[in-house]
Ligand code: HEM
């Protein structure tokens with residue numbers, strides 16, 4: 006965990022006071038809605054279909070139990086008893102009254118939680134691997150670097166009114182769980198041949214209406230130069246990013262229009278001028294931030310303790326264990342993923358009671374620490390293996406032990422037409438319907454790893470382009486239709502999916518997805534071949550033939 | 557529109573002159589970049605001060621050869637949401653070494669005053685009189701800053717924190 010000090014707390018209190026003043030000026034009419042909008046957005050406040058929505062940052066996906074409990078309190082006191090975890094390591098509350106917002110924010114600020122820069126045309130909440138610091142094989146804890154960027158970018162005087170939103174993601178493990186290739190800037194921490202720590206820098210990835218995979222602009226940036234290099238990127242973007250057309254304002258368009266090489270040249274020239282300046286980090290500065298991350302005091306334990314072996318005789322526990330428990334870097338410990346995708350519920354929703362349960366369990370079994378991943382699930386990164394049976398029993402009792410992580414019913418979906426004013430189609434009911442079709446766990450285990458991603462419109466909040474199966478809601482003659490793509494992925498081999506064929510109606514979607522999955526089961530080279538690999542081997546044609554013949 | 561310099565409302569000495577109008581003698585003038593660049597040679601002989609309005613879509617580096625001819629640089633915010641002039645201001649101060657007055661003009665609102673000040677502006681031309689009255693409050697809203705802005709005056713947080721160490725959970729972390 007990163008520990009806020011009085012500096013961070015003073016800043017947060019001042020930010021809340023500023024927002025309270027802005028809300029006051031809006032209510033008195035001193036600020037027009039046009040003037041107020043960017044100010045409220047930069048504090049995470051949207052005006053949605055039904056009400057104001059509050060989006061709260063979970064920096065690098067890490068929460069402590071007090072913070073999660075406070076979110077439960079906000080859900081209960083100011084919302085309708087639940088919150089929605091998103092693909093950006095945020096949580097959203099959909100039903101908060103404007104007059105009560107400053108109060109809710111003050112309650113959150115007391116535990117160091119806020120909505121700063123979760124929206125607006127600024128550098129957004131920096132995201133990373135939800136297993137950071139716990140997974141084996143990491144080059145470093147990426148959260149240290151995400152925290153350095155959080156500090157640097159918070160209320161940056163030069164980069165608060167950028168052409169468009171700006172998202173940075175970091176990974177430091179061989180497996181990319183942060184989808185860095187579909188971010189404005191993707192950073193892959195690694196070591197060079199001399200053993201020095203540095204970043205591979207990708208720029209210009211992103212989804213939305215013009216999806217791109219990020220382009221490599223620098224294979225190795227010494228870690229201490231991170232801030233000056235990011236500042237150079239931001240400065241080039243701020244000056245040359247397009248402002249004439251909101252749909253062409255993201256950095257990906259600039260990089261695409263002038264080319265990655267030209268772009269990189271401009272950045273390098275700017276960087277040369279500032280790299281030895283105030284932003285150059287010293288080892289002491291980095292060590293200081295590193296020192297503010299507290300790690301659990303792990304006990305010396307052996308892998309596979311007798312308690313675990315005994316519990317594994319229970320088939321339900323064993324299923325959950327196979328699905329939700331992952332290898333930890335410390336022997337005798339494990340990383341646990343908590344599925345927020347029980348069949349029939351909106352993906353990513355958690356009730357206030359469930360948040361409290363998870364907070365309590367984190368205190369009891371996981372050193373008080375909780376993580377949020379972009380798949381809209383929670384995670385307890387540090388659990389002793391001997392405690393897994395008791396943890397599972399408690400999760401199960403709270404409806405939080407659905408063993409479907411990475412399975413076909415572990416669907417990522419945006420709010421779609423149920424909450425979002427930009428939507429063309431429903432997303433949550435589509436996810437629920439598909440999950441129901443695959444509710445048989447033996448069947449979904451047989452299918453293996455398969456990611457379905459659903460967005461209610463072209464903005465791609467549900468990451469549909471990078472779903473193994475992507476579903477995009479479009480509108481045709483006032484009716485909801487859905488385009489299906491296959492073969493996308495958001496990991497270290499990220500790529501965009503390929504369109505399967507013409508869009509289909511709402512009613513046809515679940516059947517079509519079943520057909521796609523059945524086709525895979527027939528065509529795969531063997532049970533070891535994942536869906537995504539079968540699509541890579543065969544392309545979408547054989548799927549198209551079978552699926553559209555049937556409809 | 558009230559003009560504020562270093563926290564005080566001041567009289568604008570500079571007369572804004574449109575491109576097609578003649579420049580009055582003996583009066584400080586503020587003129588557009590196109591006109592200035594066209595007449596730069598002739599303006600060298602002028603006795604009274606000259607200020608320039610530099611548009612935010614033109615590389616600020618192009619102004620470098622003329623700095624010693626200028627008594628004021630104004631950068632434009634066509635809307636408060638267009639942040640290009642923040643970068644221009646920093647480049648002017650930190651890269652090109654401009655130490656003279658730097659004015660923010662256009663859609664200049666209270667909620668951006670602090671960002672402007674930290675980017676190197678020392679004059680703001682406020683759109684709303686009430687904003688001008690609230691200048692002091694607006695720029696003193698924060699007592700702490702995370703990042704260095706203008707290099708020498710404001711040390712970065714990362715730097716300020718040097719030497720501080722944490723032992724265990726510090727006071728104030730909610731239990
Ligand atoms: C409910 C209110 C929301 C609104 C109004 C909204 C709006 C948007 C818009 C307009 C874009 C495209 C921006 C662009 O390309 O310039 C976008 C992108 C995105 N949104 Fe949302 N969104 C909302 C909720 C969510 C939720 C709930 C999630 C997660 C479940 C989410 C995650 C994302 C992501 C990951 C992108 C990135 C696509 C990219 O890389 O371009 N958003 N959103």
Ligand code: SF4
Pocket residue numbers: 419420421422425426427428429432460461462463464465466467
């Ligand atoms: S993808 Fe579209 S419908 Fe879904 S949340 Fe984003 S803007 Fe709304």
